[in-house]
Amino acid sequence: MATVRIANLSKTYGNGKSAVEALVGVDLSIGDGEFFVVLGPSGAGKTTVLKSVAGLVDVEAGDVEIAGVSMEGVEPYHRNVAMAFESYALYPQKTVFDNLASPLRSGRTGRYTAQQQQQRIEAVTTTLGIDHLLKRFPRELSNGQRQRVALGRVLVRPADVYLLDEPLSHLDAKLRAQMRAELKQLGDMSNTTSLYVTHDYQEALALGNRIAVLRAGRVVQVGTPEEIWRRPVDTFVAKALGQPEINLFDVTAGQGALRGAGGDLSVPVPRHLDLPEGRARIGIRPRDLQLGPGGPGTLSFRGRVSLAERLGRLMEFSVDVGPQGGSERVIVVADSDAGAREGDVVDLHLSLENVHVFAPAAGAEDSRRLGSATEERVSW
Numbered sequence: 001m002a003t004v005r006i007a008n009l010s011k012t013y014g015n016g017k018s019a020v021e022a023l024v025g026v027d028l029s030i031g032d033g034e035f036f037v038v039l040g041p042s043g044a045g046k047t048t049v050l051k052s053v054a055g056l057v058d059v060e061a062g063d064v065e066i067a068g069v070s071m072e073g074v075e076p077y078h079r080n081v082a083m084a085f086e087s088y089a090l091y092p093q094k095t096v097f098d099n100l101a102s103p104l105r106s107g108r109t110g111r112y113t114a115q116q117q118q119q120r121i122e123a124v125t126t127t128l129g130i131d132h133l134l135k136r137f138p139r140e141l142s143n144g145q146r147q148r149v150a151l152g153r154v155l156v157r158p159a160d161v162y163l164l165d166e167p168l169s170h171l172d173a174k175l176r177a178q179m180r181a182e183l184k185q186l187g188d189m190s191n192t193t194s195l196y197v198t199h200d201y202q203e204a205l206a207l208g209n210r211i212a213v214l215r216a217g218r219v220v221q222v223g224t225p226e227e228i229w230r231r232p233v234d235t236f237v238a239k240a241l242g243q244p245e246i247n248l249f250d251v252t253a254g255q256g257a258l259r260g261a262g263g264d265l266s267v268p269v270p271r272h273l274d275l276p277e278g279r280a281r282i283g284i285r286p287r288d289l290q291l292g293p294g295g296p297g298t299l300s301f302r303g304r305v306s307l308a309e310r311l312g313r314l315m316e317f318s319v320d321v322g323p324q325g326g327s328e329r330v331i332v333v334a335d336s337d338a339g340a341r342e343g344d345v346v347d348l349h350l351s352l353e354n355v356h357v358f359a360p361a362a363g364a365e366d367s368r369r370l371g372s373a374t375e376e377r378v379s380w
């Protein structure tokens with residue numbers, strides 16, 4: 001078990017015109033035994049963070065410490081980290097059992113009797129749902145099964161730090177959800193410092209003790225799932241969490257309210273909200289909206305359903321709010337359809353506390369969060 005500290009880490013691949021700045025001044029502190037998730041879109045630099053901790057890339061600047069010891073000049077082999085890559089490295093000529101046993105037989109992290117090996121392998125394979133595949137060879141496995149064996153190879157031996165790069169990416173949605181739930185229960189996994197990379201926000205929210213959101217090589221926000229979900233620092237983070245994405249509307253301040261959609265969306269301006277330009281953006285998550293009229297302390301509005309789609313148990317509605325020509329489309333995800341059909345006029349509401357207020361921005365530009373429509377002090 002160990003802490004991991006990443007300080008001011010920068011990495012550029014290539015040089016000259018083809019140079020790619022993969023990481024720019026990344027700082028992260030991961031606690032002993034923490035399950036820490038790095039979340040970001042493709043190309044954000046997530047894998048490069050893991051490789052830097054593993055010692056698999058040369059970085060230009062910055063330092064990595066494991067258990068308080070600088071890793072400068074320490075070979076990957078001596079870092080006592082175990083890394084699972086997205087592509088699965090398995091011995092093709094060995095059975096699944098032997099693939100899993102080989103890290104325990106290497107003697108690198110202690111000696112295990114045949115019985116201890118058997119126990120460790122059993123614990124991992126049961127959790128990963130691959131206990132019936134032990135006699136097979138990698139070529140006889142599906143991609144998802146291969147990925148789970150590769151993950152098993154990492155988790156089977158104790159390490160100071162587990163580095164996991166999208167280890168569930170090849171599994172179907174149902175299995176991913178199941179793995180998510182079980183992964184954290186796995187013996188060592190629950191108390192070994194783990195750095196877990198994903199672009200899947202649900203995975204990040206479900207697994208992370210804390211999450212770092214990475215954008216174009218920079219850390220945008222670090223926080224608990226609750227903090228990141230409730231108080232995203234900007235629209236980039238707000239959009240990265242949630243499917244369908246958070247609804248964003250441009251609003252104008254006037255007569256004590258922030259108004260959008262031709263005036264049909266109207267949020268009382270939080271007392272301390274200071275809007276020098278008289279403009280802002282409000283963000284509303286599709287799941288926070290409810291069908292039906294709202295009471296005090298809610299933002300309530302009315303719109304016409306232009307599309308109703310069933311998503312399994314849930315319903316997704318596209319609702320047009322505001323006068324014709326100036327209307328805004330609001331996406332709503334509701335538990336029940338409450339009898340709403342395409343073409344119907346429906347009432348919608350949500351608690352003001354779930355109305356995020358962001359700084360104004362042009363077009364698709366991201367802007368920072370100022371607060372919610374109820375928070376006391378909103379700094380500008």
Ligand SMILES: Nc1ncnc2c1ncn2[C@@H]1O[C@H](COP(=O)(O)OP(=O)(O)OP(=O)(O)O)[C@@H](O)[C@H]1O
Pocket residue numbers: 013014020021022040041042043044045046047048049199
């Ligand atoms: N060996 C390399 N040579 C050149 N550029 C690279 C190399 N490895 C990564 N990059 C670039 O560095 C940036 C960060 O890559 P990285 O693999 O860390 O991102 P990522 O967030 O893990 O992406 P993904 O989710 O697609 O795996 C990307 O722009 C990528 O194209």
